[in-house]
Amino acid sequence: MxxxxxxxxxxxxxxxxxxxxxxxxxxxxxxxxxxxxxxxxxxxxxxxxxxxxxxxxxxxxxxxxYQQLFADQIYRRAVVNTFVFVAITVPPLVILGLLIALVLNRQTWWSAVLRTLFFGSTVLSVTIVTLIWRGVYLPQKGLLDNFLNAIGVGGIGILQDPNLALVGIAVTTVWWGIGLPMVLFLAALQQVPGEIYEAAKLDNASPWQTLWSITIPSIWRTVVLVIIIQIIAHFQVFGQINLMTGGGPNNSTRSMVQFIYESGFRQWTAGFASAAAQVLFVIMVIAAGLQFWASRRKQEF
Amino acid sequence: MKRLKALSMLGIVAALLTTTGAQAQTEVRFARFFGACEADFGTNLDPSLPSNECGVITTLTNIFNAENPDIKVVPEIVEWGPYYEQLAGRIATGDVPDISVMHGDMLINFVNRGLIEPLDAALGEAGIDVDDIAEGPRENVTIDGQIYALPQDFVTWLWHTNSGLMAEAGLGEVNAPVYPTSADELLAQARQFKEATGKPYLALTLDPTSAARTLYTLMLQNGTPLFPDSIKVIDLHSEAAKSAITLLKSMIDEGLMVIKPDWATAFTDFSGGASGNMLGGTWQIGDLVRLSEQTGGQLDGYVAHPFPAVFGEPAVWTASHSWVMLKGGAATPEKRAASLKFLKFLFDNNIHWARTGHLPMRTSLMTSPEFTSMPYRLDFASVPSIAQHIPKDVLQQRIIMPFIGEELLAIFQGQKSMDDGIAAAEERVNTYLARLR
Known part of the structure; x- marks a missing residue:
């Protein structure tokens, strides 16, 4: 009592x-x-x-x-684009980051080199990253189209195609941002006691069982942290979209933050932009809250 | 010891002289875009060398500073894209430049907020002959009877032409291409060109503003206004607008016109002989001349020509760069006098600006041999009489033109039907303009 x-x-x-x-x-x-x-x-x-x-x-x-905002077709499209971008960017970042960390979590010279290489893209500025990837995606003359032409598929202008442009930017973003999740997962993996893996080996646990029953539960807090960080970061996507497509073609890549920037600073309607910012804030709080709630439920796992 | 004292005294005197000299020099803070090119023209004093905006304005600033040792014009260069956001931010924080470049179409947004000084008295004080400023640019900077800026040029929309390729297709001769005078002729010539060369006749860039300027020009030629009833409401449902869009779309569908992904690609392809003509602006002439000289004949006989009258009477979209004095800038009599002296210098040397491709704004220069003998320009003398600005009272023209252009490009690329694209453009522009106070 x-x-x-x-x-x-x-x-x-x-x-x-x-x-x-x-x-x-x-x-x-x-x-x-x-x-x-x-x-x-x-x-x-x-x-x-x-x-x-x-x-x-x-x-x-x-x-x-707020009334004008919710009636604005460009804004509604920007909200959808942002959600789609988060949905197609965060899972690859988390899954690929974890896989790379699992592979490179060993004390060899080549894993050290590869860790550095994978993290290398993260230190580049958005300007450099977008320059590189614009070169890759350039219709007819870019790396991708040259490759596709060589194998007989024929070129595609990814950034000019409203159905592919956002995917192209997502690929760029994953290439750019994979370093941080990888490093966070590596740090977490190095905290898992080796005795647990030795015990699993003695019990003849398969690699899959070890991953699913030991590794992931042991680093679950880091998984949640990475998911939350990535969701919050990618709801705020701006630089690469602004530089690669400017929101086009046909508004297919305009994000919420770009809409806020354009409304507030280019179009000089700061109140309207603030309303859009409040909505983004609420969405991010809800998304982060949901992740946090989910992570607490999974603690028993 | 005496020697040391003497040296110290000499040092102090030298330092004082240097300080006094620096203090005597009046600094004029000159906010502009046009880029930074100190590496090429940082010390250049020969105005005949540069052929682009950055080179010319840098050289003119150098010359002014060299000729006026008591004044130092200090360029404060900002990238073109965020220039107005930055300028507005500077005004909001009280960090106001003495002279600023401003597109004529942006003027109303600053004048309405009381941020710009009228220049009528100042121009007279500086000895600038206002009557020599061409009517179009002067009218464009005159609001409620007051002149708010000193125009610098006519910026206009035109066709860059590879007259060698055109000659190959039987459309004139090198340096003397034949241009269409109607929509039917345009289609016929474009087909003839395509058949003869296998290349598209015209290239447009995936740049919303370019698409909007092209449509606006065609509507002007037809005599159909974009703002028929109010400066806050556009109308793209007119027959002229629909016919123009249909014409451009049919050219794209037929392979007579091609859309390039960006300006860099458009420039490279055009200078490599990928199309007969390219839609562009006066500011690109200098760079294309340079490229044409480097391409080893692929851009054979480069010429620039005002947008042909394919939709009615000759008419073309135009805009102007201009110089303004923002309120709060040039705050002391010395700074004001120095700033006005610089404005007078830019006015006097307006001919050099024409080397960029833009037209001079001084009527007296239009017929001067210095201007008429400039190479690569065909029929430029007609521009002042056919160039039309978007109505100067229309707010935020640099925002609404891309709105229109984005929807046009969606139509051209088959991402939207014409009706949907037109409706979307009207809704975006009209809603935005209605939102502005």
Whole structure:
């Protein structure tokens, strides 16, 4: 029986704050409030206004920005594109990252070299990555079309085809981003005690059984972490789309963040852009929350 | 010891002189795009050398700085794409340049917000003859009777032509190609060209603005306005718009016109002799001349010609670069005087800007031998009389033209039907314009 349930027992008193303690966290708190909480609250307020950043003019318009947003076909397409992009990018990043980590989780010189190579693309800037892949995808003259022509398939302009452009950008993104999941999985794998694998060997466990019953449960928290990081990161996809297709062809690659950027900074409708940003924020919180909830349920696994 | 003292005194005097000299030099902060090319033209003082926008403006700035040791024009260069976002951000934070380049079509967005100084008095003060500015560009920068910018040029939409290939197809001679004068002639010539050379007659780039400028030009030639009733509502359901789109689409379907994935490919292919003509702008002439000289004959007899009147009367889309003085910039009398002196210098040297391919905005230069003898330009003298700006009161033209162009390209590539594409373009533009206060 707990203390609180004892008749007549007094409820534990929460410790009160002391000023010196507050002083210690004050530097962080000030920065956090100034650069995160305040802009978020300001952005939320802006979404209910017609807001002209450059003229310093604003007018309260209630939910009009949200009404226009949900009626906007380009925005609705951007939401769909973003979800599709997350759906086709996150699973390969997680699965491929895990597979590469499993293969390279050994102390040999070649695995060290390959680890470096796989991580190499991650350190490139988005400008370099998109330059490389635009060269790969270039119709008729690009690496891909040259290869397809050589095997008699015939060229395809991936970035010019509305059905393939987003897939092309997803491939670029996986190539670019595979390094981080791989490193996180490697770090997690190196924490799994070797004795468990020795015991599995003694029990004649197959490699599949070992993977499914030992490795994955042991690194499950990292798996969830990688999934959450990737989902949050790819809901915010912008740079590679902006540089490779500009949202085209026929709006087939325009993402939510690109829509927000264009609305706020190019089209000078900051209130409207803020409304779109609030929706993205809610979607990301829900997505991350769902993943977190799922990860807690799987703990027993 | 005495020697040391003397040396120290000399040092102090030299330092003071240097400081005084630096202080006496008035700095003019010059915000612009056009790129950075210090490696090629950073010290160049010969205006006849460069042939592109970056080279010419860099050289002109060098010359001005050399001729005016008391003034230092400091270019603040921003990439073309995010230029206006950056400029607006600078205004919002109070970091205002003294002189800024601005497309004429962007002017209304800044004037409506009270961000630009009217220049009427300043131009007179600088000794700039406003009457020498061509009517089109001058009218384009005049809002409510006040001049808000000094125009720099006519930027216009045209055909880049490989007259060697055209001659091969029996369409004129090298350096004297024959252009169509109607839609039927356009189709007939394009088919003749394709049959003779096996190549497309015309190339368009997968650039939404290019598609929109082409349609706008065809509508102008037909005399059909894009904004028939209000500057906030476009109409693409007119017969002229539909006929123009149908014409372009049929050319693409028939292989008479090809869409290139980007400008780099379009340039490379055109200079390699992949098509008879390429739709483009005046700003590309300098680069194409250079490429034509490097391609070893594949771009034989390169010429640029105003967009042919294939849809009615001669008319073509145009725009202008211009120089503005933003409110809060050139804040001291010295800076203002120095800035105006630089504007006068740019006005006086307007002919050099024509080397880029753009047309000079000074009427007196249109007939000058310096301009008329410039090579590769066919019939450019007609441009001022046929060039038409988009109505200057239309807000955010640089946003709405790509909206139209994206939908046009979707139609051209078979991703949308004409009705769906037209409806989508109208909805996007009209909704956006209605949203703006």
């Amino acid at each position: 707990s203390r609180t349930s004892q008749p007549g027992a007094r409820a534990p008193k929460l410790r009160t704050w002391h000023w010196p303690e507050l002083l210690f966290i004050a530097p962080f708190l000030i920065l956090y409030v100034t650069f995160l909480l305040f802009p978020m609250a300001w952005g939320f307020w802006m979404s209910f206004n017609y807001y002209d950043l450059f003229a310093g003019f604003s007018e309260y318009i209630g939910l009009e920005n």
